[in-house]
Amino acid sequence: MRYDIPYAAPGQVIGLLGGSFDPAHEGHAHITREALKRFGLDAVWWLVSPGNPLKTRGPAPMAARIEQAQAVINHPQVTVTGIEERLGTRYTAQTIAALQALYPRARFVWLMGADNLAQFHMWQDWKRIAETVPMGILARPGQRISARMSRAATLYAPYRILGRNSQLLAQAHAPAWCFVNVPMKDVSSSAIRASGAWSA
Template sequence: MRAGLPLAPPGLRVGLLGGSFDPAHQGHVRITEEALRRFRLDRIWWLVSPGNPLKPHGPAPLAERMANARRMMQHPRVAITDVETRLGTRMTADTVAALQRLYPGVRFVWLMGADNMVQFDRWDRWAEIAARLPIGVIARPGWRMPARFSRAARILGPARLPDEQAGLLADCRPPVWAMINVPMSKLSSTAIRAGRA
């Protein structure tokens, strides 16, 4: 195992929540806690990215974002990680493939907000990601319906679990996805950054 990576024995259900977390906020905490419970995950790893190819302006320095994320998310089953930096990966497909090689038998689930589901078909090798691991989508204000009718959702339509079966997601064979409704928070990193400017 590479230095600095979390420990995870085979069979563990681990949700992966990627993002720039620029900055991490209470909305991230809320969706993490809901995802742990509703998808019946054993752990969630926040993958604090070195950068985001879909965002035109670079985020704050990684060390600053990691420190803020650790202050914000203090839960015994949540790890704040810089996995992509340690693995030297930038694209989600590469990160997922590397983690699956390093952790054989771990049941990874990719977690994303409904806003990301809307643009998921623009991600590099998005269909490969969907074929590699289950996807848990968390509703966000204003994005629930656009996510349900997004191009990726239409293509992956037959692979969607009914809402009441979301707790089985980690044990299902991909491609499979589920979307959960959670108490809504209008907090966003973009709005927080704008407020600081």
Template sequence: MGGTGLTLPQGLRVGLLGGSFDPPHRGHAHITREALKRFGLDRVVWLVSPGNPLKPRGPAPLADRMAAARGVMAHPRVVVSDAEARLGTRYTAETLARLIALHPGVRFVWLMGADNLRQLHCWDNWQAIMAQVPVGVLARPGQRISAQTSVAARVHATARLDQAAAHLLPLMQPPAWCFLNVPMLDVSSTAIRAAGEWRAD
């Protein structure tokens, strides 16, 4: 287990999808299925964070979000995890460093929506994220152009893998990233909360 609650054999290709999942929804499930298929992953771990440092409002209780995530994403190769809470990490770069140290030989890929690539340069120690693991970016509605012209995309332009070779991403040495255009569902946690459709209690 190694302190993360995860059992990850050496050589496994594991996608990591982090976020508050407040609430989890079919959009998260959709990009997870696409990532499994297109990036040739053995498993995807949903890292349900205790809280998002970039968001001023605290999320619903972790246990509620974990339970909801398991309901949304029932898949034999997807694990819903509270590893960040177990490790006591708060930022992605820090979480990745701990996971890599605790699970040697696992080929991790950080997964994110295109909206996160657009603002990646605002994340704490974002360059360390790019230096530690390959990054798989999945397009979301309205974010394709702004994401591909973002600071992070420009800085690491030469490390971009063509989407035709996306299945090779887990084998690449970082920095390496791949931008996938996939059929997208235009749904967000923010919109669900605004509509009053998410209740944690």
């Protein structure tokens, strides 16, 4: 199935929120709205991945996940895309490199919850990601301490932008990262699947 390539205007700063979105939920929408506000982004793209290399169980079909994600987020600055499948990339570092080649005049910021920062050092080429694009980290329930004490946070501590200066992230040069505390919604895709509320 073909997925349209999103449009990016020259000079636009685009936040990238990757994941299986299996299913997308209000927690994803909440941190997206917060990221737009806190980090001075022009847009956010939800990168619905073909599959998460760190998960053994395969996700629901791509078309179903994209349809659900579009139903969850209805925002003029947010685009839901399956471009990773189109690009043929499997890992975040590969996706970022491909997007930078495809959109040389756009600027990208990688977005993730604090739970992902805690295990970021397990990602393929994680240092290359941190040194290629600025990263915006949004607090999630129960993960603040483990994220701040993580290997990545320790290694890149000199490049941290304080939360009160979060608007500087969009124009920062990597490595640069900013951790912001946001009003949290304790909802997860795994809990939704476990409840039986999501089947595709």
